[in-house]
Amino acid sequence: MRILTLRDLEMAGARGTAALYPSQTKIMVGMATCGLASGAQEVYDALLNEVSRQGVDAVIRQVGCIGWCCKEPLVDVLSPGKPRITYGEITAKRVPKIVEALAQGEIVKEWAIGRLDGDENLIEGTKRSYLADDAQVQVMNQVPLYKEIDLFKDQVRIVMRNCGIIDPRSIDEYIARGGYLALYKALNEMSPEEVIEEITRSGLRGRGGAGFPTGLKWKFTRQSKGDTKYIICNADEGDPGAYMDRSVLEGDPHTVIEGMIIGAYAIGASEGYIYVRAEYPLAIEMLTIAIQQAEEYGLLGQNILGSGMDFQIKLSMGAGAFVCGEETALMASIEGRAGEPRPRPPFPAQSGLWGQPTNINNVETWANVPVIVARGGDWYARIGTETSKGTKVFSLVGKITNNSLIEVPMGITLRQIIYGAGGGIADGREFKAVQTGGPSGGCIPAELIDLPVDYEQLTQAGSIMGSGGMIVLDDRTCMVDLAKYFFTFLKGESCGKCIPCRLGINRMQKILTDITEGRGKEGDIELLEQLAVTVKGASLCGLGQTAPNPVLTTIRYFRDEFEAHIKEKRCPAGVCRELIEYSIDAEKCTGCGRCVRVCPQEAIVGEKKKPHVLDPALCIKCGACYEVCKFGAVVLS
Amino acid sequence: MDASDFSVSDIEDILGHHPYGSDVSLIAVMEELQARYRYLPQDALILLSERLGVPLSQVYSVATFYNVFSLVPRGEHLISVCLGTACHVKGGDKILDKIRRELNLESGDTTEDYRFTVEEVRCLGCCSLSPVVRIDNDTYAHLTQERVPKVLKKYQPATGE
Ligand SMILES: Cc1cc2nc3c(=O)[nH]c(=O)nc-3n(C[C@H](O)[C@H](O)[C@H](O)COP(=O)(O)O)c2cc1C
Ligand code: SF4
Ligand code: FES
Numbered sequence: 001m002r003i004l005t006l007r008d009l010e011m012a013g014a015r016g017t018a019a020l021y022p023s024q025t026k027i028m029v030g031m032a033t034c035g036l037a038s039g040a041q042e043v044y045d046a047l048l049n050e051v052s053r054q055g056v057d058a059v060i061r062q063v064g065c066i067g068w069c070c071k072e073p074l075v076d077v078l079s080p081g082k083p084r085i086t087y088g089e090i091t092a093k094r095v096p097k098i099v100e101a102l103a104q105g106e107i108v109k110e111w112a113i114g115r116l117d118g119d120e121n122l123i124e125g126t127k128r129s130y131l132a133d134d135a136q137v138q139v140m141n142q143v144p145l146y147k148e149i150d151l152f153k154d155q156v157r158i159v160m161r162n163c164g165i166i167d168p169r170s171i172d173e174y175i176a177r178g179g180y181l182a183l184y185k186a187l188n189e190m191s192p193e194e195v196i197e198e199i200t201r202s203g204l205r206g207r208g209g210a211g212f213p214t215g216l217k218w219k220f221t222r223q224s225k226g227d228t229k230y231i232i233c234n235a236d237e238g239d240p241g242a243y244m245d246r247s248v249l250e251g252d253p254h255t256v257i258e259g260m261i262i263g264a265y266a267i268g269a270s271e272g273y274i275y276v277r278a279e280y281p282l283a284i285e286m287l288t289i290a291i292q293q294a295e296e297y298g299l300l301g302q303n304i305l306g307s308g309m310d311f312q313i314k315l316s317m318g319a320g321a322f323v324c325g326e327e328t329a330l331m332a333s334i335e336g337r338a339g340e341p342r343p344r345p346p347f348p349a350q351s352g353l354w355g356q357p358t359n360i361n362n363v364e365t366w367a368n369v370p371v372i373v374a375r376g377g378d379w380y381a382r383i384g385t386e387t388s389k390g391t392k393v394f395s396l397v398g399k400i401t402n403n404s405l406i407e408v409p410m411g412i413t414l415r416q417i418i419y420g421a422g423g424g425i426a427d428g429r430e431f432k433a434v435q436t437g438g439p440s441g442g443c444i445p446a447e448l449i450d451l452p453v454d455y456e457q458l459t460q461a462g463s464i465m466g467s468g469g470m471i472v473l474d475d476r477t478c479m480v481d482l483a484k485y486f487f488t489f490l491k492g493e494s495c496g497k498c499i500p501c502r503l504g505i506n507r508m509q510k511i512l513t514d515i516t517e518g519r520g521k522e523g524d525i526e527l528l529e530q531l532a533v534t535v536k537g538a539s540l541c542g543l544g545q546t547a548p549n550p551v552l553t554t555i556r557y558f559r560d561e562f563e564a565h566i567k568e569k570r571c572p573a574g575v576c577r578e579l580i581e582y583s584i585d586a587e588k589c590t591g592c593g594r595c596v597r598v599c600p601q602e603a604i605v606g607e608k609k610k611p612h613v614l615d616p617a618l619c620i621k622c623g624a625c626y627e628v629c630k631f632g633a634v635v636l637s
Numbered sequence: 638m639d640a641s642d643f644s645v646s647d648i649e650d651i652l653g654h655h656p657y658g659s660d661v662s663l664i665a666v667m668e669e670l671q672a673r674y675r676y677l678p679q680d681a682l683i684l685l686s687e688r689l690g691v692p693l694s695q696v697y698s699v700a701t702f703y704n705v706f707s708l709v710p711r712g713e714h715l716i717s718v719c720l721g722t723a724c725h726v727k728g729g730d731k732i733l734d735k736i737r738r739e740l741n742l743e744s745g746d747t748t749e750d751y752r753f754t755v756e757e758v759r760c761l762g763c764c765s766l767s768p769v770v771r772i773d774n775d776t777y778a779h780l781t782q783e784r785v786p787k788v789l790k791k792y793q794p795a796t797g798e
């Protein structure tokens with residue numbers, strides 16, 4: 001069934017609306033990778049069972065991740081005329097009670113964590129209320145609205161507008177929320193140049209790390225001469241600790257596809273690739289379905305929307321190499337070679353995939369495009385700061401209370417993110433720093449908590465915006481160990497083509513290892529700084545050029561911690577194994593024996609109900625006893 | 638499964654559903670081979686190079702460059718321990734050590750009985766659930782050293798699979 005006219009699009013949208021807001025109750029389960037890992041599949045199966053057992057008139061659908069990862073598995077219930085209620089931390093065991101309540105038109109208040117009274121169709125700028133005029137929803141009104149909840153109150157959802165709302169396997173639901181209208185508008189009402197103009201006006205900058213202006217990049221590729229032009233979506237998401245792109249691909253694949261078709265029109269490309277990392281099987285599955293649906297609707301393929309435009313998208317899978325996120329390495333990988341970067345110029349805009357003009361953008365960059373085209377560049381540019389427009393998705397993880405995925409306007413402060421949305425540091429510990437930008441970025445210390453988050457501010461602080469991973473660190477994170485971690489990572493991922501990167505990273509990793517293992521020497525810090533200059537200056541690609549950043553920022557802000565390791569052979573955070581010792585506090589030990597059972601070395605002995613002792617000579621410092629002790633009797637020094 | 642199970646028809650089969658021509662993706666074909674045998678048998682690579690007309694040196698370069706490929710046989714269950722940043726700061730390395738101890742893996746990554754292969758990965762995209770371990774297609778969230786033996790047991794023969 002091909003879509004050719006606006007009327008066709010509206011009809012698909014009407015089908016989607018009927019699926020989104022059915023006449024009976026709809027139960028939604030968040031079934032992205034994070035939900036599944038928390039047990040969403042069992043919950044889904046239990047719901048199917050229970051609904052049929054109790055004979056309740058309800059449909060059960062799967063949705064993507066709304067970002068409330070710490071409360072997973074999430075189950076949402078939407079009954080006609082009533083608010084949508086989100087239940088958190090639902091297990092299969094809890095399902096019968098929820099379905100029972102539902103059958104009686106009630107809710108289970110103790111598990112209900114959020115409420116939506118309606119939603120917004122961002123593309124068309126319209127709002128929909130879920131509430132019937134005579135709705136009797138007093139109990140439900142005691143559940144906080146999303147916009148009253150700390151995690152959501154500062155969020156502006158453009159990229160994630162559909163995540164957790166639609167079934168990612170339904171193109172109709174995507175269309176019901178204004179999907180492919182922007183494409184229709186671009187093809188029918190705008191010239192390619194006008195599309196580029198709109199993107200330029202929006203101020204959109206690349207979300208893959210470097211923040212290059214997207215409109216300008218498109219313009220270069222458009223102006224470039226070549227037989228075939230390509231566009232690529234970079235879904236390699238190599239930054240460890242970041243999963244924004246995965247969530248978007250799993251929760252709303254069509255927004256990326258629509259963005260790419262619009263981009264292809266603007267640039268004059270006839271073929272596109274999405275390069276997805278192998279670690280994301282579900283994203284690959286969702287994309288495969290979405291591409292097929294778009295082809296069936298004639299939104300991909302030949303004569304798209306009857307406009308005469310031809311464009312197709314192919315999927316290309318990564319194979320576990322971080323450097324393949326770098327654009328020239330990525331193209332080598334698509335071509336079937338080892339992913340080694342090559343010098344630029346020529347830039348991909350002149351000579352990219354198979355030597356043809358190529359435009360590459362990140363998943364999140366593409367996902368912004370439909371909204372910008374639909375609402376206009378000026379509308380978009382009103383969000384954010386002077387130089388950084390729009391929103392950014394961050395994965396807020398590590399030692400934070402609310403492990404989550406959030407989308408916030410640029411310019412928001414770290415404090416708002418960490419203490420607002422994030423709910424502060426987990427376990428009541430002390431905030432130490434936040435790592436942004438992954439292996440190319442750095443650690444921003446607690447004293448810069450009021451820093452507004454935009455490209456320039458983060459760079460000034462010695463880190464980068466990067467792709468959006470924010471790993472929150474507390475007083476039990478050792479900064480030297482973390483620097484070593486990044487170098488160990490990069491040592492394994494450097495492609496080895498240039499000597500400064502290959503040997504320099506290796507050397508720096510060794511020095512850091514020595515420091516963390518008590519062999520640090522006077523002058524090591526200065527040596528690291530010297531090596532950093534060489535590696536930064538003499539490496540070919542971004543991996544080498546930015547590799548020293550993690551250590552440079554940690555030296556800049558946490559020099560005393562380096563010195564404690566080097567001079568006093570002490571790890572203040574209690575992380576570096578060679579520098580710590582475990583023992584048992586006889587006053588606190590109740591002799592419960594739990595530590596004895598987990599110790600792999602039989603290093604702990606003692607009579608039942610009497611204080612135990614730990615033999616440091618046998619201890620391998622695995623920390624298992626420390627993790628299980630409920631009485632705080634295992635002491636780390 | 639070992640190298641003797643490899644057959645020419647398997648390769649033909651895999652190649653069969655990839656379009657021939659200049660842009661048949663070598664990596665995609667190799668990924669399928671890897672998925673089928675859990676490693677890349679040498680004879681399969683030679684045959685692949687002939688069939689695709691890609692120099693063997695390039696096939697080898699690809700096979701050794703990417704982390705998902707293995708040139709030696711791997712265990713029946715692949716344990717991927719995440720050592721991404723979020724998992725690292727939550728003690729992912731301790732989980733890795735614990736798993737290796739439980740499986741008596743002193744050196745090497747594959748147990749003698751070819752039941753398990755342990756690999757380190759850098760982020761599975763479930764950072765909110767760190768530390769994370771994936772065994773085959775199952776993801777284990779918030780794993781602790783204490784829970785490791787129980788999790789591994791699920792994949793041991795005694796309990797039946
Ligand atoms: C070592 C390295 C790894 C990279 N990894 C990624 C990645 O995983 N995802 C991504 O979108 N960009 C990554 N980039 C940036 C890309 O090279 C490229 O700049 C980006 O995809 C352009 O898209 P954008 O303009 O939309 O940001 C990486 C760069 C380097 C140097
Ligand atoms: S800087 Fe490092 S990763 Fe980049 S091309 Fe050189 S050796 Fe390879
Ligand atoms: S860091 Fe372990 S899943 Fe991302």
